[in-house]
Each structure stands twice: as structure tokens, then as C-alpha cells.
Amino acid sequence: MSEITAAPDALKDEPSGPARKLHGNLGVASIVFMVVAAAAPLGVIGGVVPLGLASGNGAGFPATFVFSTVILLLFAAGFTALTPFVEEAGAFFSYVRTSLGFPAGIGIAFVALVSYVAIEAGVYGLLGPAGGVIVELFGGPALPWWVFAAVAFAVTTFVGYRNIELSSKVLAVLLTAEIAIVVVLDAVIVFQGGDHGLSNGIVNPSAIFSGSLGIGLLFALISYVGFEATAIFRDEARTPEKTIPRATYVALILIGVFYAVTSWALVSGWGDEEAVARATDSGSTFLADTAQRYIGVVGTDIITVLYFTSLFACILSFHNVASRYVFALSQRDVLPESLSRPHARHASPHLASLWISGVVAVSVIAAVVFNLDPAAQFYTWFAGATTVGFVVLLIATSAAVLVYFARDRRGYSQWRVRIAPALGLVGLTIGLILIVANLGDLVGGSTVLGWAIVGILVVAFVAGVIVGKRVGDKTVAQP
Template sequence: MQHKTIDAPQATRHAQETRLSGNMGVGELVMNVLAFSSPLATVAGTLPVLLMFSGQTAPAIYVLITLMLLMFSVGFVKMSRSVKGPGGFYSFVTAGLGKPAGLGGAFLALFGYIFIGFFAPSFFGVTLNGFVMNSLNGPDVPWYWYALGIIAVTTLLAYNRIDLSAKVLTVVMLLEVAVVVVFDIASFSANGMETVQGAVFALPSLGDATLGLALLFAVGNFFGFEATVIYRDEVKNPDRTIPRATYIAVVGIGLFYALAAWAFIAFLGPDNVQAAAESNTVNLFNDAVAALVGKIFADIAVVLLITSVLACMLSIQNIAARYSFALARDHALPTILGRVHPKHKSPFVSALAVGVIWGAATVVFTILGVAPDVLYPIASGSGTFAVLLLMFITSFAVLVYFLRRRSFAPESIWKSIIAPLVSVIFLGVITYLAITNYPELIGGSALLTVIFMSFTFALFFGGIFYALFLRSKRPNVYARLGRQSAD
């Protein structure tokens, strides 16, 4: 019997054909991260909610969270140099806590990002319909048609090579950032230096009853930076690009939102900002921009808010598709989801699958008569909790990984022990706050809290049990978990 052999060049070609590929640099990767947090939507939507909880302490809260997430990034970046797999947190948790926990973490990541992203179609539909009717005197189109339209657009972009998404996101992010910077400058200029200096960085009090909710909402504004490692195969020089993009993203996001919060305080006044945010949460930013810069600029900001939602959704879809791809390549999901487009070198089947899930869910909830303003807090809140829980598990995995290696490959105590330990404590506290304040996080009832929180934990433990099943019944698949081999 003759055995077919594969020569070295053929094996190399096979590996290239079955791996994702791209050419993103530091700037483009940072823009992918920034798009996830949807800066204009955050400043217009989430930041007024944070001001309602924290008042003039909001800038200090952002600075505090920036410092804490930098602690997380120290061990995160250090581990990214050791764990080369493109599976993101899936690979990290596997390396630190073993294959069962790794698969549980991968399920949290996949469903968490899909849930977060599902807030966007309904929010986009309602926002765009309102703009068309009120500003353009256009027709009243049901929100779900706009929702299905944006799903089709982002799926088309995610289907293509990552460089196309990166270019689109870079342009949109630069425009969004410019709008917020204009708002900041206008606010600081209009009120004089005395007012600006009076809006100092007031420190929050540990006894403040709303501090937990303020921290919880603020930390969600940083999400996306942790996904830099999922693009390892699609960036130039990943060992340099990923660490730089991670640190720039964390610091950039923190300073960006701290300055925006400070601008709100300077415009509204330190003593009035909390009451103003509570009485006018939805229109706080638009009214402030119109008063400072004019109605035309405020309308431009609304248009960019709409494109901001598109950019956020595209960023999330790219991340979710790559987690699906990683799991499929390890045969933990149907292998068809692990196919690479021959031309675009993208996870095109997984990207299509995410779009189909969002589209089908939109149709189902429309038929059931669920209002869009009910959908997006539940989707974003439950998804945020899943990713937050995953970050806590990952921080623990990073600590365990380096503790195990100290006997044969000791690293800097600061990078491998102290910083990861601080991040475990910090993310543990934030996760606890998320659990205790879950109804406010999803804007739902006690029943919905039980349902969605139970589902989230079931994802993680279900992944563990599934991995144990694979170890017993399909050991060849179990052996692949967490390594995303190309064979």
C-alpha cells in the first residue's frame, strides 16, 4: 500500500490557505478597539448615565479604571508573547486553567460578544428612523427594516478581508473623535478657565451608594481592548503590534472619556451636573452640543452617532466571528465555521453565521412584538456581564499560568505576579458589583435577571462539561482544544 506524502512546500501552502491573514498596523488595530466602545454613542448615551450616578467624580472614576485595566494589561501582554495562538481569551484560559475551563471561556466569549452586538440593530433602527422622520421629514419606516439593513452591511464588510473593515472603522472613528473633541474644546472655551479649574477631579467616596453602578457602567466603556490578541494572524509583527495597541487603547479610551466627562462638568457646573444628567439623560449631549456649537453641528453629530453604531457592530461581529472560527478549527463547533475565504483570508462562514443569528433574532422578536427599547438594554447588559466574567476568569488564568512557570521559567515578579494579582482583585470586585446590580445592568425584572444570569454561568460550566465529554468520547478533538492547529 502506498502512503501519500506531503512535501514541505505543499505543507506551507496548506497552512497559508487555512489561516486568517491581514495587514493591520498599530493604528488600525487601535481603531478596531475604539470602534467597539462606540465613542460617540458612549459620550451621548452611556456617559450621561454615569454622570447621573457619579456626578463630578466621573473623570476620576475613568482614571481609576484606566490604572486598574493597565494592571490587567501588564500580565495580558506578557502572556500574549508566550501564548501564540490566535484564540484570544480562549487560548489564554486554556493555557492557565486547562482545556475544560478554556472551552467554557470560549463559549462565554462567543455568546457574550454576539449578545453585546445584538443591541446595535434595534438601537440603530430606532435612531435612524427618528432622524429620518424628525430631521429629514421622511417616511416612518418600521425599525426592523433598518435593523436588517445594518446587519446586511456589517456582514458584507466582515465577510471581506479584515483590512477593509479596518479602513472603514478608521475613517468613522476619526470623525467621531473629532466631534467629541470639538465638544470638549467648545465647553472648556465657553466657560472660562475659572469654571474649568473649578471642575476638578473630585475623588469618589467609598461610602457612595451609587459608586458600584458608576464603576460598572464605566468599565464597560473599555471593552474591546481585550480583543487585540484575537487578531494575531491578521496584524503586522504581532509581538510588537498587539502590546502597543493594547496599551494605547486602554490609555486612550480612559483619557478620552475622562476629558469628555470633565467637559460635561465644565458646561453644566460641578454642583448641577448630576441633577442635569438625571433630568435630561437622553438628550444631554445633543442639547449641550447645540447650545455650544449650533444646531447644524448637533445634526452632524446625530448622523455620526448612527455611523458609530454601525462601526461598533462591525467591530463586535469581527471579534465574534473569530471566536467562532477558533472553536471550529479545534472541532468544538461544526468545522464549516472554520473555513477561510480563499481570496479575503477571512472567517467568512463564521461572519455570515453571526449575521444570520442577528437577522433571525430580529425577525423573531419583531413577530413576538418585543419593543426595540426593551431589546437593547437586555442584549448589551447580558453580553457585557458575560465578557466581564470572562475577563475575571482570564485574569485568574494569567496569574496561575505564571505561578506554574516560576519553577522553570521565572519572569519579572511585577509583570507575572503583582500586576495580575491586582487585576484579579479589581475585576473580582467589578464582577461582584455586576452580579449584585444585574437588574440595573439589563434594565429588566427579577425574573429576567435569574434567566440571563443563569444562562451566562451555564455557558461557562456547559463548556467545561462539554470538554470533559470530549476527553472521554473524542480524545482527538479534546487534544486540539485551545491550539487552533491548521491541519
């Protein structure tokens, strides 16, 4: 059970004292569950994979998950090396601040906050219609998407208000269920040998470099949003110097293997050409159609339900991350001091959590009032902002690692803190160029909207830098 360490009397009026720190006992497994749940594995398999097959490099698309995992593992080498020298929770904000200074750190924190709130709000646009499908599946009436979004919002707000270990348990159950059903589908496809033999597209250079490898890599990178959140739970983790690096590597490898193997199995289930054709013509039902073909109606119904719970798990995970960014910023009085007071009983960032819920509620209500299509507009626009922000955050953190270890490797190898981070930075930069170049397509074909999203993130960064300079660095006292 988490508990709060009371501050000495002399520090009670000090805004950066121990009373404004979170405490917990999260292990590697608990953090991995929350991080992998944020990636919404079933949501990626059902949504992103068909897009990658249709618009990217076809049957070679599964290989882009391998490439993406390698790039992010290179990033993680430096990211985890810097962990022992970052003595506060805050993920990207804390890492960039440690190396590049407080104003830059606050600028990155603002970009991160916009990105995480955007994806949390946007996913409600997928969850609402998914809930409607379930009700109709069991003979119920057609209901507006916002009804299901409202119910999920209430549950998220309640769970986010309470102890983080409650969230980890909820996510563990949901994540285990969704991975289990997909593993069953993968196993059946592989055991039966696919449609007419297992696909070799994942290792065939002609397939990998066919179509648009750039678009394929773009969709693959989108699928990893949230893995870096391992560091945001630093104050609530056991021995964070060991737990955070282990959780980061485990989460990355688990996500990467799951995506690569499952996308390869789905391609094998139809054959290379037929898989691409079906993903192009009926991408929204690609996963369900494959499930019905190999594991029957019952399996399809299970996947339909778990797709909904996968989206809920994603929302809850990002809610927890965004709440802790707000908490970390308020610790340094960048945001109102009251937001950094943990709940007396749950030791949770309850006020920060409610603040995030308020912003998300306004976003969802606005989508309903302006009659936005929940998936094609609301989700897509917000996901576009998150995609750009996510890669920018990774690039900034990679740069921070290289700068921090430029003069002193602190006992690490040349590979760990210089070569690997540099290679990761190159890969991420290429990824950002591809994303920005194709951002119009990601947000419904509007170039103006695409650049507007970039503009919002630029404004967030500049505003953060200005605020950071005005507030100044206030070291958070350690208990």
C-alpha cells in the same frame, strides 16, 4: 494584501493545518481603530455618561473612568506578558487554554461567543431608532426601527465577509469623524470656561465618593467592552508579539483619556449640579443639548449623524470579533470544521461571519415579532448579558496569567506577572460583584431576568467545558 498560505499535500486532510489559518498585515493603528470602534466612544458619551452622572456618583463620575482605566491597565500588564506564549488567535479562549487547560478554555470561549453575539445583536436596538431620528431630521417620514437595522445588517454582513483590511478602513473613517466632533465640543467648552468655571469633580474626593461610586464604576467598566479583542486578530497582525501588546495599551489609554476628558467637559458645560439634574431628567438628549448650547445646530446635527455611524462601527467591530471566535473554535473541531476555511480570495473567515450573521438575524427578527422595545428591552437585556460575560472573561484571564507565571516568571518582573495582575483581579472581582448586585436595574428592574442572564452564561460555560473534554485539545499547526 492578505493571502493564504497553501497547505502541503500531506496536511490537506488534517483539520488543524495551515489552510485553516487567517493571514493579514494589520498594524497597531488598524487594530486600535477596530478595538476603539467596538467601544463606540460617541455611543458611550451619549448614552452611558448620562446614566453614570444620574445614577452613579454625579459630578465625580468622570473619575470612575480613571479608576477603570487603571484596573484594566493592571489587567493588561499580565495579559500582554502572556501573549508571546499563546501561539494562536482566540483571545480569552487561547489565553485560558494555555494556562488552565483546554476544557476551561472552551468554556470561556462559549461565554465570550454569547457575550459578543449578544452585544452585536443588541446594538441594533439602538441603531434602528437612531437611524429614524436622522431621517426625520432631514424631513423624512417616521419609519420602523427594524428598517434601519436591516440595512445596517446587510452592510455588516457584506463587509464582514470580505478582507479584514476593508473593515479596518471603514472603521478608521467613522471613528476619526466621531472623535473629531467630540474633541471640538470638548475644546469649545474648555476654551469658554464651562458654564461657570471648569468642574473639579474629577479630582475632588467629596464628589468622587458621593452618591453611588459602585454604580458609577459599573457604568464605567461597561464602556470598555471590546478592548481585549486586540488578541483575536493575532493571525492577521504583523509581528503579533509586538503589535498585540502595543495595540492593547494604546487602545486602553486612548479610550480612557477620551471618556474621562469628555465626561468632565460635559459636566463643566453645565456646572456640577445642573449637569446631574439634566442627565437625570433628559439623559437621552444630554449630549445633543450640550452640543447645541456650545457648537450650535449644525454641530448637533453632525453629532446626531455620527452617533448612528458610531453604533454601526460598534456592530461591525463586534461582528469581526465574534466571527474570529467561531473560526478559532472550528479550527479545533469544537464547531463544524467548514467554518474554519478562509475565503480563497479575501482570506477572511467568511463562513464563520455568515454563521454569526444568521444568529444575529434570528435575534433581531425575534425582537420585532415579540414587539420588544428596541432600546429599553432588546438592547438593555442583551447588554446586561454582555456586561456580566465581559468581566467574567477578564477575571478568568487574570487567573490564567497568575497560574501560568506562578512558578516561572519567564524573565518578567514580579510586578508585571504577579502583582499587577493580582491587583487587576481584585478590582475586576469588585466590579463583577457590583454588576451582579445591580443587574436587575440594568435589565429593566427584573431580578428574575437578571439571574436568567447569569444562568445563560453559566450554562454556556458548563457546555463549553463538557464539549472541550469530549473533543480534546488539538494543537493548531503553525505555518
